[in-house]
Each structure stands twice: as C-alpha cells, then as structure tokens.
Amino acid sequence: MTTLNGEDEVAGLCRDLIRIDSTNAGDNSGPGERAAAEYVAEKLAEVGLEPRILESDSRRANVVVRVEGEDPSREALLLHGHLDVVPFDAADWTLHPLSGEVADGCVWGRGAVDMKNMDAMILAVVRQRISEGRRPPRDVVLAFTADEEAGGEYGAQWLATEHKDLFEGCTEAIGEVGGFSVSIDDARRLYLIEAAEKGIAWMRLTATGRAGHGSMLNAENAVTELAEAVGRVGRYQWPVRLTRTVETFLTETSRALGFDFDPDNPEETVAKLGPLARMIGATLRNTANPTMLQAGYKANVIPQTATAHIDGRFLPGYEEEFFQTLDELLGPNVTREFVYHDVALETGFDGPLVRAMADALVAEDPGALAVPYTLSGGTDLKAFSTMGVRGFGFAPLKLPADLDFSGMFHGVDERVPVDSLKFGVRVLDRFLDGC
Numbered sequence: 001m002t003t004l005n006g007e008d009e010v011a012g013l014c015r016d017l018i019r020i021d022s023t024n025a026g027d028n029s030g031p032g033e034r035a036a037a038e039y040v041a042e043k044l045a046e047v048g049l050e051p052r053i054l055e056s057d058s059r060r061a062n063v064v065v066r067v068e069g070e071d072p073s074r075e076a077l078l079l080h081g082h083l084d085v086v087p088f089d090a091a092d093w094t095l096h097p098l099s100g101e102v103a104d105g106c107v108w109g110r111g112a113v114d115m116k117n118m119d120a121m122i123l124a125v126v127r128q129r130i131s132e133g134r135r136p137p138r139d140v141v142l143a144f145t146a147d148e149e150a151g152g153e154y155g156a157q158w159l160a161t162e163h164k165d166l167f168e169g170c171t172e173a174i175g176e177v178g179g180f181s182v183s184i185d186d187a188r189r190l191y192l193i194e195a196a197e198k199g200i201a202w203m204r205l206t207a208t209g210r211a212g213h214g215s216m217l218n219a220e221n222a223v224t225e226l227a228e229a230v231g232r233v234g235r236y237q238w239p240v241r242l243t244r245t246v247e248t249f250l251t252e253t254s255r256a257l258g259f260d261f262d263p264d265n266p267e268e269t270v271a272k273l274g275p276l277a278r279m280i281g282a283t284l285r286n287t288a289n290p291t292m293l294q295a296g297y298k299a300n301v302i303p304q305t306a307t308a309h310i311d312g313r314f315l316p317g318y319e320e321e322f323f324q325t326l327d328e329l330l331g332p333n334v335t336r337e338f339v340y341h342d343v344a345l346e347t348g349f350d351g352p353l354v355r356a357m358a359d360a361l362v363a364e365d366p367g368a369l370a371v372p373y374t375l376s377g378g379t380d381l382k383a384f385s386t387m388g389v390r391g392f393g394f395a396p397l398k399l400p401a402d403l404d405f406s407g408m409f410h411g412v413d414e415r416v417p418v419d420s421l422k423f424g425v426r427v428l429d430r431f432l433d434g435c
Contacts, residue, residue, distance in 0.1 A: 178393025194393025
C-alpha cells in the first residue's frame, strides 16, 4: 500500500466534501447525505477498511467502521462527525458555498467550519495511519452521521437505537465544536474543549380563543393571549447559573488574561472575551427565544387559535427550573408541546482522555492551554450518551488571532485555514497515540 500523508490530503478531502451538497433543511427533503457517505466510505475502503453505509431513510445515510486497535480488550473510542450542513443563500457569500475553493490560505464553503473540516481531518489521519501500518492503542469506531443539524433522528439517534451493536465497547468519544484556539497574545492560545452542552427544548405554543368578526368586541382573542405570552418569554431576564464547566472556563480564562474572576459578577469576565462573548454569554443562563409566529387567515377575522415557536436551551442541572419558570411566564391560557427535546450534558474535565487532548495540543503548540467550556447548542453526543459514552468536543485547529471562527458557525463565508487543518491532523495523530 502506498504511504499517505494526512497533511497533504486534508485540504483536498475537505474541499471534496464541501462540493457534495448535503444541505439539511430539517424537513427530510433535499439531497440527503448519501453522496457524502459514499465518498467517505470510498476513502476508507481505499486503505483496506470495511465501512458500512447505513440508510435510515431514502438518501439519509450514515457511515460506521471499526479500526482495530493494538489491544481490542480495552474500551473503545468513538470519533464522530456529521455529514449534513445547514442551508445557505449563495448570494450572501463571497465565494459560492459549494465551491470548496481554496483562497487566501483557506478552504471556503458551507461545512468548512461545521463540520466537514473535522470529517476531513478524521479521514486524513486514519488513512495515513493505516497506510503506515500504525494501529491505535485501542479500537476506534468512526461514525459519519446524517441529520445532526435537525436533531439526529435519521443519524446518531437512529444509530444509537437501531445499530447499537456497532458501538460495542465505546465509552469515550470526541466530536465537533471544540479544540479550536483563541489567542491570548502572540505566544499563548486557549483551546476550548467542549465538556458540556445545554439541553434543547424547541416548543410549539398554542393559544385558543373565540373566533369572530374583526369589528366586534372579543375578550377571548387568541392572538392577543399568545402575543402577550411570547412577549413575556422574550423579555424575561433569566438568572445567572454558574455550572461547574462554565466556572472552570471563566476562572482559567481570567487567569490566562491576567485578571481575577469574580464569581459574583461573571458577566464582567464574559464582556472581556471579545467575539467569544456571544457564545460564552449564552452559557451563563437558560434561554428561551421566540422564533416563529402564526395566526389568522384574513384581516377582518379573529382566529380561534394562534401558535408560536420557542427555542429553549437549559443548562445542565437546571431543566426543572427552566420549565417551571417558562410555564409561569406562559400563563394558564397558553399550552406548549415539544417539537424537539433533548438532554443537557456535562462531564468532568479530567482523566486520561483529557490529558491526551491537552498533551497533543501542547506538543504541536507549546503555548496551548486546554480549557473546558459549555456549548450553548447541541451535538450528536446527546444521542451517543444514551449508550453510556462520555464525550468531548475536540476538533483541534490552531487559528489566526483575527479570525472570528465561532461567528462562522451557520454563518456566511465559512472558511477554515489550510494550515489549521494540517495542524489538526498532527494533533489528532498524537492524540490517538496517547489515548
């Protein structure tokens, strides 16, 4: 077998994946992930692996393969990445989001940040290691999933219930939205490793009143009832709740930046984080944002019902408080039902796997400081956690200080530096040796 070089391959793999349209609008329409899954499976098969393509529905495809380790008796490690991406409006982009073009030292396109970059890094490092005859210390299961951007019904959730046997022995995992750098100065960088995720509660609210003519008095107007409830929810200032992971992040970050962290005023620290403040600020408290309103069918008709949607996110340990407060805000005349509901996660930032991540980063960047953080969104780890898997977000990238990486998640002009991808391959290679 020809020896492969993961650093040489990774940008091309990322480019190819971006050029495969796997847009997920959330309604099971669109191209699906089948073409991307076939590409991934082909690249794995080229080095002698036997990947399985598993379709949960027409063109909703996942890829799973096990790489045998030197000691198969040890607990296995899961590396997971999703193949779908969110929709886009190409008119808003500098370069077409499906171009995969390399410009200004970056690979551009939808998925360059979320998360075809990590898919490419996993493929690159695994292909190189196998071509060199290097097995990992323990079994490693690779899972490239469908449907993460819509909650994972056709991807990780389906795999965790219908194909649980493929993950036998997996107790730890790494995936997306972590491991990227934030510069402190020219010599030092924080690397944010996701150790917690907020829970998700997408809800449909409904108010029911008395239908009638728009010109008449009506004290049972569903639109009024709903609008007032949505206003209360949208304007509510949720109290700060410092979780273990958030407090650790703010303490370590404050120390690195040269000031003391005041746990009685965490927002003061968050305000000093620049672009990161948007992401970290959302992890200080529960949130509930109104996102959709629907009512009526004619200007002079008072409708019987009105509906709205709320995107709720609750911190680990605060789900009960979240729903209790939400119901008080909605009042007795507005009901809620789940569109999608999933758990919050949190794990300690300790143990051999954490040391392996931190050591791999420092080996490639002596100025690296690994710190845990809480993700305000969610990942496929929620589904894999139902199998007893403890996971982290670790897609390592050393980034330019002036690149607003976190702002490009689901944003315009997604791009990832080629040098960052190469760095990620080297770090993942060291990580696999050390885990």
